Amino acid sequence: AGLDDFIAGLPKAELHVHIEGTLEPELMFELARRNRAPIPFASVADVRNAYSFTNLQDFLDIYYQGAQVLQVEEDFRDLALAYFARAVQDNVRHTEIFFDPQTHTDRGVPFRVVIEGLLAAGKEAKTRWGLSSKLILCFLRHLDEAAAFAVLSSAEPWLDRIEAVGLDSSEVGHPPSKFERVFARAADMGLRRVAHAGEEGPPEYVEEALDLLRVDRIDHGNRALESETLVARLASTAMTLTVCPLSNLKLCVVKDLAKHPIPRMLRSGLCATINSDDPAYFGGYINDNYRAVAPLLGREGLATAARNSFVGSFLDADATAVQLAG
Numbered sequence: 001a002g003l004d005d006f007i008a009g010l011p012k013a014e015l016h017v018h019i020e021g022t023l024e025p026e027l028m029f030e031l032a033r034r035n036r037a038p039i040p041f042a043s044v045a046d047v048r049n050a051y052s053f054t055n056l057q058d059f060l061d062i063y064y065q066g067a068q069v070l071q072v073e074e075d076f077r078d079l080a081l082a083y084f085a086r087a088v089q090d091n092v093r094h095t096e097i098f099f100d101p102q103t104h105t106d107r108g109v110p111f112r113v114v115i116e117g118l119l120a121a122g123k124e125a126k127t128r129w130g131l132s133s134k135l136i137l138c139f140l141r142h143l144d145e146a147a148a149f150a151v152l153s154s155a156e157p158w159l160d161r162i163e164a165v166g167l168d169s170s171e172v173g174h175p176p177s178k179f180e181r182v183f184a185r186a187a188d189m190g191l192r193r194v195a196h197a198g199e200e201g202p203p204e205y206v207e208e209a210l211d212l213l214r215v216d217r218i219d220h221g222n223r224a225l226e227s228e229t230l231v232a233r234l235a236s237t238a239m240t241l242t243v244c245p246l247s248n249l250k251l252c253v254v255k256d257l258a259k260h261p262i263p264r265m266l267r268s269g270l271c272a273t274i275n276s277d278d279p280a281y282f283g284g285y286i287n288d289n290y291r292a293v294a295p296l297l298g299r300e301g302l303a304t305a306a307r308n309s310f311v312g313s314f315l316d317a318d319a320t321a322v323q324l325a326g
């Protein structure tokens, strides 16, 4: 219909997507076969049936299991290239992808294998489709500070090809304060900073991400709406929120898409964007996420979200201006 075409035509940046969360069951089977890695599923349909979650942890357990089929550089390249190709179909012009090195290094896959595969795919997507991309190295917050420092050290040879650090995995019980010193070190190394906060965790975690981690964006941020003073602060500082509607629905962060808070966020002056999070697990890529909230936002709100995605990206001012000009 009209709105779908409008969404398809909007140039967008994607700012919240975990590359391991773009592993489609078909590729999971292909990689399991290539690597002779066992998977606990009999068929693609079996995998999709297992994707029913009641909270974040439910999802994470199955997501970390799926990632085990990723073993050699080619696997990471194929994974990212498949995502980039899919994003281009949705008129994504620029994407900033999260990757979770610890999910791989803890299984004996070297950091170099992960990042070189992802970088190769990024180069290929740029030449093939003109898609630009950046990497955000995420720390798993359920692991300790020393482990995060170790990942940061192993990233040093690639510092010029990593844009930012992020913080993901199990939120409740692992507040941003746990990683204050790691993020301070990342800042000293010239890296930007983002953090998942307020997906399941309280508004205080969003405040900690701002005050202690000095983040440039908040990933999710839904529960910030519980605090009026926090909303005022996020609005007055034009802090970008990377909102993920279908993820929120699948992880029961929201009950019902009709009640999704994104219209309220935009009305409160928050710089909300629309993103896919883990599209292979949550049943939709970025345009599906735009469509999920289209009845709530209308053309104006959808266009605002797309504009916010370029403004909130880590593209420099010139590249942002080029993108906004269409």
Ligand code: HPA
Binding pocket: 018, 021, 056, 168, 169, 170, 171, 196, 199, 247, 277, 278
């Ligand atoms: N939240 C926290 N950690 C994650 C997510 C998420 O939505 N997706 C992948 N890792």
Ligand code: ZN
Binding pocket: 016, 018, 168, 196, 219, 277
């Ligand atoms: Zn996420």
